[in-house]
Each structure stands twice: as structure tokens, then as C-alpha cells.
Amino acid sequence: MSGRQVAALEQLWPVYGLRVADAVPFDSAGPFDPAGLFGRRAPLVLEIGSGMGDTTVEMAAADPDRDYLAVEVHTPGIANLLYLVHLHELRNVRIAEGDALDLVELLPPDSVAAVHVFFPDPWPKSRHHKRRLIQPAHVARLRSRLAVGGTLHCATDWAEYAESMRATLDADPGLVNPHDGYAPRPAHRPVTRFERRALAVGRPIADLIYLRR
Structure with a gap:
């Protein structure tokens, strides 16, 4: 990591960070309430990776x-995001370190307005598809946390994975595709480095x- 990233991790993690392993599960013993992270109750977007x-x-x-x-596992990425959040004085971003699916289990059902999965690892070899x-x-778990009308937005540059994603999402009984196929590239999604x-x-994307x- 750069010196800037090391400093951001040391100084800003206590302000903006959450370790998934330390969070209390959503159950009767002590629900994990995302509103407590932000100091307000607002629609929640989960950014995976x-x-x-x-x-x-x-x-x-x-x-x-x-x-x-x-939610991210790559320490330099977490540190860089901490730095950017502080630089832009954003109050509506928090960073979770750990497994995304473990974090999903902590969230209350029907509580998420949108889930973003932009350019996940395609694991191109057949033996790694699992x-x-x-x-x-995994899609069923993600969908269970979405509110009715909530959005699951995925993007990939790997053609075979795109076809697999589409087949999997089409088969989920709780999801509907308003575009009847691949969606037009939305203007609100920035062009990523991977893209x-x-x-x-x-x-193609x-x-x-x-x-x-």
C-alpha cells in the first residue's frame, strides 16, 4: 500500500469501517441495524466488491x-476507499471488510434498496465456476434482502459469465427482468477500471x- 493508504486505514477505519466478523447477526438476540452505521435511516445500497x-x-x-x-476483502482497496470518502467528505458511505455473503446474512430481510455486483471475478475455468x-x-440470499421493487444490478465483461448470470437470474422466481434481456448501459453507473x-x-460489457x- 502507499503511505497515503496506510494512513487512511489507520486513521479512518474507526470512523467508516466495519468488520463483518465482528457484527452482530440479525436475530432476536441483537439485530444488526445498518442505520446505526450511518446515523440515519435511508434506503441502503449494498456494493459487493x-x-x-x-x-x-x-x-x-x-x-x-x-x-x-x-464490502471488500482487498486491503489496499479498502484503504483507498477510506481515503476517497474522507477526501470528498461523504457521509453516506461505510466500508465492510469480509465475506459479502456473510454480510448479507447479517442484514434484515427486505431491507436493501439495491445490490450492485460490478465486474466480479469470472472464475473462467470450469472447475472454478462453483x-x-x-x-x-447466492442469488436467492441476495434477493431475500432486497425490498420489493429493489434492484439487483450486475455487470461483467466476460461473455460466458454474462450468459450464465442471465440464466441464473432469469430462473429465480422472485426476480423479474424489466428489459427482457441485457439492460442498456445505465448512465448512473460510472465506467470502472475493469471496464x-x-x-x-x-x-463487450x-x-x-x-x-x-
Whole structure:
């Protein structure tokens, strides 16, 4: 990590950070209430795999009426996001360190306005497909946390994974595709670093946007 990132992690983690392993599960013994992280109750966006944080910061800055909870495992990415959040004086971003699916289990059902999964690892080898995030059991867990009408938005530059995602999302009985196929690229989703690299070598980008019934 750069010196700036090290300093951000040391100084800003206590302000904006949450370790998934330390959070209290959502149950009768002590619910995990995301509103406690932000000091207000607002629609919640879950960003799974925030990378270096540029996209999360840009979207949150343009969307101040919603709160963004970014979950990431890559320490330099977490540190960079902390720095950017502080630099832009954003009040509606918090960063969770740990497994995204463990975090999903902590969230109350029907509590999330949107889930963003932008350019997840495609695990291209067949023997690694079981590690992919977008598969039936995981999608069912994500959907259970979405409020009715909430959005599950995925994007990938890997054509085979895009087809797999679409088949999996189409098969989930609690989701509906308002675009009847791949979605037009939404203007509110910033161009990510992964996307720029993909476009530079001619790989098409697929956006998949589904709503909870």
C-alpha cells in the first residue's frame, strides 16, 4: 500500500469501517441495524466488491439520499476507499471488510434498496465456476434482502459469465427482468477500471438489471 493508504486505514477505519466478523447477526438476540452505521435511516445500497472505491464514491456522491455499504476483502482497496470518502467528505458511505455473503446474512430481510455486483471475478475455468458469486443459492440470499421493487444490478465483461448470470437470474422466481434481456448501459453507473481495460481489448460489457417481485 502507499503511505497515503496506510494512513487512511489507520486513521479512518474507526470512523467508516466495519468488520463483518465482528457484527452482530440479525436475530432476536441483537439485530444488526445498518442505520446505526450511518446515523440515519435511508434506503441502503449494498456494493459487493468495491475494488479501489472509485465507482462507489462517484455513485454515492451523486446519490446523497441513499446510503452505500461497500464490502471488500482487498486491503489496499479498502484503504483507498477510506481515503476517497474522507477526501470528498461523504457521509453516506461505510466500508465492510469480509465475506459479502456473510454480510448479507447479517442484514434484515427486505431491507436493501439495491445490490450492485460490478465486474466480479469470472472464475473462467470450469472447475472454478462453483466459486462464482452469481449462482442460484447466492442469488436467492441476495434477493431475500432486497425490498420489493429493489434492484439487483450486475455487470461483467466476460461473455460466458454474462450468459450464465442471465440464466441464473432469469430462473429465480422472485426476480423479474424489466428489459427482457441485457439492460442498456445505465448512465448512473460510472465506467470502472475493469471496464476500461475490457473495452480497450474489445470485450463487450453486459449489464443485467433485475427487480424483486
